[in-house]
Amino acid sequence: MRDVSMYKVETKATWCPGCGDFAVLRGIQMALAALEINPNDVLVVSGIGCSSNLPGFLKSYGFHGIHGRAIPVATGAKLVNPDLNVIVAGGDGDGYGIGLNHWVHAMRRNFDITYIVMNNQIYGLTTGQASPTTEKGQRSKSTPAGVIELPINPISMALVTGSTFVARAFSGDADHLAKMVELGIKHKGFSLVDVLSPCVTYNKHNTYQWFRERIYRLEDNGHNTKNLDDAIKKSYEWDAKIPIGVFYETDRTTYEDEEPGLKRGPVVSQPLGISQELGKELLEEFE
Numbered sequence: 612m613r614d615v616s617m618y619k620v621e622t623k624a625t626w627c628p629g630c631g632d633f634a635v636l637r638g639i640q641m642a643l644a645a646l647e648i649n650p651n652d653v654l655v656v657s658g659i660g661c662s663s664n665l666p667g668f669l670k671s672y673g674f675h676g677i678h679g680r681a682i683p684v685a686t687g688a689k690l691v692n693p694d695l696n697v698i699v700a701g702g703d704g705d706g707y708g709i710g711l712n713h714w715v716h717a718m719r720r721n722f723d724i725t726y727i728v729m730n731n732q733i734y735g736l737t738t739g740q741a742s743p744t745t746e747k748g749q750r751s752k753s754t755p756a757g758v759i760e761l762p763i764n765p766i767s768m769a770l771v772t773g774s775t776f777v778a779r780a781f782s783g784d785a786d787h788l789a790k791m792v793e794l795g796i797k798h799k800g801f802s803l804v805d806v807l808s809p810c811v812t813y814n815k816h817n818t819y820q821w822f823r824e825r826i827y828r829l830e831d832n833g834h835n836t837k838n839l840d841d842a843i844k845k846s847y848e849w850d851a852k853i854p855i856g857v858f859y860e861t862d863r864t865t866y867e868d869e870e871p872g873l874k875r876g877p878v879v880s881q882p883l884g885i886s887q888e889l890g891k892e893l894l895e896e897f898e
């Protein structure tokens with residue numbers, strides 16, 4: 612077990628007091644400490660959103676990208692350097708809305724990356740519009756008469772699209788959250804950790820209290836994480852009872868392991884195949 616302070620930076624997180632994302636940041640730091648992964652072996656990629664500011668508050672390599680495009684950056688990095696622990700962190704708007712296509716394809720390809728979605732069921736950064744996980748009927752800035760469409764169910768989607776590890780956590784249960792992140796990082800293959808991470812400023816419906824009245828742990832209920840049918844059935848539970856924990860885990864060859872171009876080893880360790888002079892010239896072009 613490493614010291615958690617290894618993963619801390621001086622920059623203070625700018626989230627609103629009480630925002631669920633604080634627990635996610637702590638959960639990632641605790642998981643990295645438990646797994647004894649050094650900060651320089653980690654890349655955290657994000658898109659845009661309150662939650663997507665996370666890489667700036669954590670000691671590791673970080674890439675704060677553009678809205679919805681974190682996964683392409685992460686999969687590119689993983690392909691070039693498979694030894695890197697690649698984590699994607701962002702919001703439900705970023706990942707389940709504008710970036711949904713990238714998420715789906717990364718799952719079916721089974722890249723060995725960990726996707727942590729801070730799911731607050733709202734667009735936080737842009738001050739409270741409905742997101743793809745906002746519940747039907749909920750009033751928001753963009754839906755003053757209530758949302759008229761069904762929300763996305765990220766757990767069921769991940770299960771049927773080939774994610775090889777699917778879990779849900781809750782920011783109000785910080786140690787359990789850290790454990791889910793730890794298991795997700797440890798898993799070889801695509802792992803989704805959907806975190807119910809309340810936005811205390813703009814989502815007045817899905818509050819800590821609302822979740823506390825409903826949440827229970829799958830592991831306390833004898834759930835078999837190897838059974839896809841059971842996992843799918845559980846993924847439909849919402850409203851009265853909301854399960855957290857590992858829904859499903861399985862082994863499948865990763866994209867990186869099957870990619871013929873990587874059979875000679877990681878791209879970062881291959882010779883460039885050009886002269887030093889040309890390499891220097893190319894670098895200068897980007898200065």
Ligand SMILES: Cc1ncc(C[n+]2csc(CCOP(=O)(O)OP(=O)(O)O)c2C)c(N)n1
Binds near residue numbers: 729
């Ligand atoms: C292409 C593009 N479209 C829209 C935006 C505006 N925008 C920035 S963040 C965001 C949504 C953020 O919501 P979410 O991903 O759920 O993160 P949160 O702020 O709730 O953590 C939107 C629509 C943008 N930056 N770029």
Ligand code: SF4
Binds near residue numbers: 629630631661810
């Ligand atoms: S607006 Fe919501 S999501 Fe953004 S920092 Fe504040 S509480 Fe968190």
